[in-house]
Structures are given as C-alpha cells and as structure tokens.
Amino acid sequence: MSQPKEIPTRNKERTRSLILAAATEEFSQKGFAGARIESIAERSGSNKRMLYYYFQNKEELFLAVMEDTYKTIRDAESALRLLDHHPVEAIRSLIAFTWDYYNLHPEFLHLLNTENMFHASHIKKSKNIGMYNSKLIDTLNEILIRGQNEKLFRGGVDPLQLYISIAALSYFYLSNNDTLSTVFRRDLSNPKAKVERQQHMIDLVLGYLMLSH
Amino acid sequence: MSQPKEIPTRNKERTRSLILAAATEEFSQKGFAGARIESIAERSGSNKRMLYYYFQNKEELFLAVMEDTYKTIRDAESALRLLDHHPVEAIRSLIAFTWDYYNLHPEFLHLLNTENMFHASHIKKSKNIGMYNSKLIDTLNEILIRGQNEKLFRGGVDPLQLYISIAALSYFYLSNNDTLSTVFRRDLSNPKAKVERQQHMIDLVLGYLMLSH
Amino acid sequence: MSQPKEIPTRNKERTRSLILAAATEEFSQKGFAGARIESIAERSGSNKRMLYYYFQNKEELFLAVMEDTYKTIRDAESALRLLDHHPVEAIRSLIAFTWDYYNLHPEFLHLLNTENMFHASHIKKSKNIGMYNSKLIDTLNEILIRGQNEKLFRGGVDPLQLYISIAALSYFYLSNNDTLSTVFRRDLSNPKAKVERQQHMIDLVLGYLMLSH
Amino acid sequence: MSQPKEIPTRNKERTRSLILAAATEEFSQKGFAGARIESIAERSGSNKRMLYYYFQNKEELFLAVMEDTYKTIRDAESALRLLDHHPVEAIRSLIAFTWDYYNLHPEFLHLLNTENMFHASHIKKSKNIGMYNSKLIDTLNEILIRGQNEKLFRGGVDPLQLYISIAALSYFYLSNNDTLSTVFRRDLSNPKAKVERQQHMIDLVLGYLMLSH
DNA sequence: AATGAATGAGTTTTCATTCAT
DNA sequence: GATGAATGAAAACTCATTCAT
Incomplete structure (x- = not known):
C-alpha cells in the first residue's frame, strides 16, 4: 500500500x-x-x-490582481452564448449575467473603483483586456440588429452605450449600496430588494428597446 | 510711535x-x-x-469633507424646482441636473466611492443627510403620478428605483470613464461622446417611462 | 538679570x-x-x-556627505599660500599639508574609496568640485616653473602627475595601513613610523625634482 | 533499456x-x-x-576570496626573477609588474579597499600571507645594495618604504581613477594617459634613487 | 492663531540563511 | 550533490500626530 x-x-x-x-x-x-x-x-x-x-512589489501585485480579475470575468462572459437565443431573451440574459456576476464578485466592483482612482493606469499596460470586450460589443450589436429586423427593437441604438447602461444599472446599485441604503433609509441589500431591482432593470431596458409593450 | x-x-x-x-x-x-x-x-x-x-484627526477631517460634500449637493438639489415643470420636462431636468452636477463635481463621485469602501460608516453618523433625500424621492413620486394621470407615463414605477437608475447612468459612465475608455478602446471623455451619452440616457429613461413614442 | x-x-x-x-x-x-x-x-x-x-533618502544623504567632505578639504587647501614660499619650501608644504590632512581626516580617505566603488557617480553630479582643484594644479605648475627658472627643478614635469603622486604616497600608506602592517609584519601606524614615512616622501619627491643633491 | x-x-x-x-x-x-x-x-x-x-556563510566566503586573491598575486610575484637583472632594470621591472598586475586585476584593488575598511581583520587570520611578502622586501633590499655598490643608487633607502611608494603610485592612480578624472576634469583612463603615468612613475622612482642622470 | 521641526509607531522592502524535494 | 521555495530578522522609508517657539 x-x-x-x-x-x-x-x-x-x-x-x-x-x-x-x-x-x-x-x-x-x-x-x-x-x-x-x-x-x-x-x-x-x-x-x-x-x-x-x-x-516585485505592492504595485505589481495589484496589477496581477487586476489582470487576474479581468481574466476571470472575461472567461465567464465567454461562456455566455447570447447569439443562441432570441433577441429579447439575449438582452435578459445579459442583464441577468451582469447582475449575477457583480453579486457573486463584489471584489470586481471594488477593484474597478480603485483602478479608476488611478485613472486605469494599471490596466492600460495590459494588452489583451481590450480585445475580448470589443467582441462583446459586436455580439450586442448583432442582437440589436436581429431585434430590429424582427421589428421588435427600436433602431439607432449604440451597442456600447447600451452595454454601459446595463452595467451601470447593476454596478451603481451594488457598489453604492451602503450609501444609498443610508441616505434613502431603505435596506437595498435584502433578497426582496434585490429581486425588485432585477425586475426594474429588465423593465427599464426592455421598455426602452422594444417597440410595443 | x-x-x-x-x-x-x-x-x-x-x-x-x-x-x-x-x-x-x-x-x-x-x-x-x-x-x-x-x-x-x-x-x-x-x-x-x-x-x-x-x-481632531484625519478621520474627523474626512467626515467633515463628506458632510460638506453632501451639503453642497443638497443645496444644489434644493434649488431645482422640478414640480414647476411638466412631468416630461421634470424628468429631463433631473437627468440633466444629475449629469451636470457629476461632471462639475467629480470629487463627489470619488468621495462616494471611498465612503462605500467604508460601508458608509461616516455618513451613518450624520442625522440630516437622510431627511432631504427622501424629499427628493417624494418629489419624483409626485412627478410620476402626474405623468401617469396625464396618460403619459406607465404605472407601477418605484420612484427610488428610478432615481437610482438615473443616478447610475451618469455616475457609472463618469466614475468609470478611464477603465471603460481603456477596455473598449474608445475615448468616452471628449465633448462629442458626452453629448451622445446625455442623449442616450434621456432616450433610455423616457423610452421606458412614456407610454407611446 | x-x-x-x-x-x-x-x-x-x-x-x-x-x-x-x-x-x-x-x-x-x-x-x-x-x-x-x-x-x-x-x-x-x-x-x-x-x-x-x-x-530624501540614504543616497541623497551620502551625496550630501561627499559634497560636505570635499568642501572641507577645498576650504583647507584654499588657506595654503604656496606661492608665497620658495619653490622647494612650497613642495615640502604641499606634501606636509596632504599628509597632515589625511591623518586628521581619515574619513576623507574612506569616503573616497567608497565613492570610487561607485565610479564617482555622486560627485559627478556636483558642479563646483572641479573648479577649485584645477586652481591647485595651476598653482603647482607655477611652482614647477619657478623652480625650473631658478635651475633647481628638472623640466618636463606634468603638474597633475606630480600632484597625483604626492597624494598617492600619503593616501596609500594611510588608507592601506592595516593590510600593509599585517602583510609586512611591521607596525606602520606608530609615531616613529609616521615620521619616517614623511621623510621618505619628501626625499622621494625632491630627490626626483631637484637637479642636484 | x-x-x-x-x-x-x-x-x-x-x-x-x-x-x-x-x-x-x-x-x-x-x-x-x-x-x-x-x-x-x-x-x-x-x-x-x-x-x-x-x-559556511558570507563572511567565510569573503575570507576565501581574500585568500585566493592574495595567493594569485603571490604566485605572480614569485614568477618575477628580479635578482637576475641589473639593479636599474630590476626597479623598472618591479614598477612595471605592479602597474600591469593592478591593471589586469582591478578586483585586487577593490578587495583591498574593502579589507582595509575592516581593518584587515580577515587577512590577519591567514598565516602564510606575511611570509612571502617579506621575501619580496628582502629581494628589493638586495637590489638596493647592489645598486649602491655599483655607485648607481643613493644609500639609506628603506626597502619597505620604497616598495610601499612604488605600489602607492600605481594603486592610487588606478583605484581612484574615477574620482581623479572627475575632479581634475581629465580622462586618466585612456591608453595615452596610462602610458604617461607609467613614464612618470619610472622617472620619479629612478630620479630619486639614481645618483646621476 | 500660526509655524514647522520632532517623534514613535508602523509599512514596505531586503537579506542571509535554511529546508523540503 | 543539486535545486529553488520558504522564512524571520532586519533594513529603509513613511505617516499621523505632537510640541516647542
């Protein structure tokens, strides 16, 4: 043995x-x-x-953390097969994925806040970060076109603006949850509040995109 | 002498x-x-x-900064007379005010990010911060009711969710401008980009709110 | 009071x-x-x-030490009035001054050794170090010419070479005193040894310079 | 297989x-x-x-380096057959050897500087270092006597003082080359400068030693 | 009320040396 | 014999805070 x-x-x-x-x-x-x-x-x-x-030092360690963090979300986004679904479902999926990922990875939000304080100086050094993300925008563009062709979606929508908005709706709510809960005296972090937020985001985005509802 | x-x-x-x-x-x-x-x-x-x-010390100084910062935006928001306008115009005004204020006061965004890192521990001590903001939500609620009464706006909209979304759309775009510009390889800080963002935000919010367009 | x-x-x-x-x-x-x-x-x-x-840091402190050290010897050298004496006496004085200064300021020797390990990188930054020293060589040159005119000194002597040799004879003996004493098993640091060294140096330099002895 | x-x-x-x-x-x-x-x-x-x-450790390693370094120069000095030559030639040879060796082995100079900073504590432990060197002084003494007997050299010259001076003239010039070149604003490391130095050293030593020239 | 030199406790970084593989 | 990852102790450097003037 x-x-x-x-x-x-x-x-x-x-x-x-x-x-x-x-x-x-x-x-x-x-x-x-x-x-x-x-x-x-x-x-x-x-x-x-x-x-x-x-x-090498604290700075390099932080850089490694940022690269690793981006790689992790890139990998997760890659697994999404948005184009396999109907445009409306695809948009729902993207919102859900964003929301879920930010909930599961609060460190992503905080690290990004920190990185913005440094004016993105660390990720500016990284080469492969940009590549993947433009693919995501291309995908979103394709979804918008398909939706438009089916007379479901309005035209003239910039996919990058839309993506930023979708990210913003989840990001701000979660990243600023503590100050928002304090200032508005309403607990925005319990499960019920979170379900309501999800529904609101979907309503908002689809309400804007879809031609009739 | x-x-x-x-x-x-x-x-x-x-x-x-x-x-x-x-x-x-x-x-x-x-x-x-x-x-x-x-x-x-x-x-x-x-x-x-x-x-x-x-x-007293660094901590107290930061607290004083936070209170001063909130007081400044409170004062600015107080000057807004949203209820004097037609509901659609009022929403436009709120979006415009939020956008302009965040552009003019980038320190507000950064300080809020910092405060969130501390789980809002500083502003939790402050009593009068909450009061004013609930007034803002009340106002927004009134606008939504008026719009609904005029058959302009959809019903069932939570004014707090809407306010958070309006803030989110400006906040995230500006606060994360550096990382977004880097990752998507597009300069999101020049004047043209900012005009486009403003238009997109108004389209998004009103597209969602308004019953016909 | x-x-x-x-x-x-x-x-x-x-x-x-x-x-x-x-x-x-x-x-x-x-x-x-x-x-x-x-x-x-x-x-x-x-x-x-x-x-x-x-x-600022250790490096800057060392640089300040080097500048101060050079300033001190510059000031001391300035006080020497070599041209007020007869050429032979002037040479004797220069040898004596060099010897005495190195004896009184052992730190000068050690710091110079350290500085040479760094290939003079620190003093290369200093502007005013060179100026004074070329004056010293000019003075020595004048002494050599006067001695030559008086048919006392040989011609064709490079004042810089001579100065380096005079410095070398004291410097090496004092800076390397410990290893020399060990290797040659003779105490080269006691007063008697030092008197002998002084005499030897004067004999050597004047024996070389003077036409008849 | x-x-x-x-x-x-x-x-x-x-x-x-x-x-x-x-x-x-x-x-x-x-x-x-x-x-x-x-x-x-x-x-x-x-x-x-x-x-x-x-x-064993860094200290022991340094000691081994010092012993090895001394052994190397000892071996080289042993190969010199000074007594096979005429006194004047022997002196020339000793100067040349010293100069050449220091040029070829700059590490010898630097290690000796370091060892002097430690007050020769490492080589003090070594037994056989002294032995050889006294042989060198004996040889130099013999050369001086022969020169004196031939009415070529002056009398009363201490061979150790002379040896130290010969070493000093090369050592100081080479070891302090960087600071000297900087302070006197003259490149003392190029081939022409080195040839001039060699000539000066020979002139100086023989000028002193020889009775007529 | 104003100034900026002084300080101790901490923070990052470095180094000789040891230990598991 | 050989390797290089692991470690504690020490070194350089920083910071909020206090104190003499």
Missing part, C-alpha cells in the same frame, strides 16, 4: 495563487493604499517574504 | 475652509488611506498644526 | 549638521551599503524620521 | 571555483556589505544552496 499523497508545502503555483487570492480580497476591501502587505501575507497563509518572491 | 499695521493673516473661517477644500481634493484624488495630511496642509497654504487645530 | 540663553532643541541648521556629521562617520566607517540609517540617527542624537526630513 | 546517460553536472572542484570566481567579482564591485548572496549564486551559474554547501 502506498503512502497517501500529501499536499506538498513547496508548490510554486499553489503559493503564488494563494497570495494572489489573498491580495484580491485585501485590495478589494481596503483599496490600494489601505491594503497591508502584512495582512495579505497572513491571509495567504504564507509570509511577507514570499510575496516579494513572486511579485 | 506704533509699528505699521500688518495685514492680519489670522482668519478663522478662511483657514478652516481652505483646509476643508484642500482635504476634499486630496481625499477625492487619493482615497482615505492614500490621502496625506502633509499634502493637505500644503495644498491649503496653511500648515499641519492648523489642520489639527480645526479638526 | 536675563535668563541664560538655552540651546534651542528646535534648530533646523543644528539638527541637519548633526545628522550630516553622524552620517560622515558612519559612511566612512562602514561604507555605503554597510552604513545603517538607524545607527546614523542614534549617533546624531536625533531619530530616523528627522533624517528623512532633511534628506 | 537504459535511459541515455546525461552529462553529469556534478563536479565538486568546478562548482566551488565557479562560486569563488563569482564571489570575487561581486565583492570587488559592491564591497562586502553591498554584495548579494543571490547575485553571487546567479553569477556562478549555480544556486544559493551550493554556496552554503561549500562555504
């Missing part, structure tokens, strides 16, 4: 990805300046030194 | 407000953790000691 | 120069990489933070 | 000497404190672990 396979303690890929995951959490919760190297090291179960073994 | 009277540099209110203005800029650009006391003191033309003279 | 004037504890110039003096010692004894910021702070009677208050 | 035999990379002497060579370069260029274990391991083509396999 052979020894049970032990989890190796010296595993380059594993250590690196544990650090990256820990950094994603920390940067997402505290922002770039507020994040602590010490804290990331602890979360990762490793130590400060290893962090510098795999990444 | 008396000494020639020197121009007094001592002006309580002026120094305090210069520091507050400097802090607003700094916190807006760098976030809470990234902001530097030294830098705020320099921007203000005053010095570090004065900063602690008027504000 | 007036209060006795107290030494002010908040004195910009004093603190700065105490740090500079402490840094000179530390860099001289340990070299650039071996020097410790903490140690400099302690020697200065101040603290680490002050060091960064007055100097 | 057996695997194809791989070329064995395991070679005790070779690895050790590669590490020693790498360490010599690194210590020479950066000094003791500035030298990096990591960097030495990389230069050597080996790895950090091997470094600690062959040498």
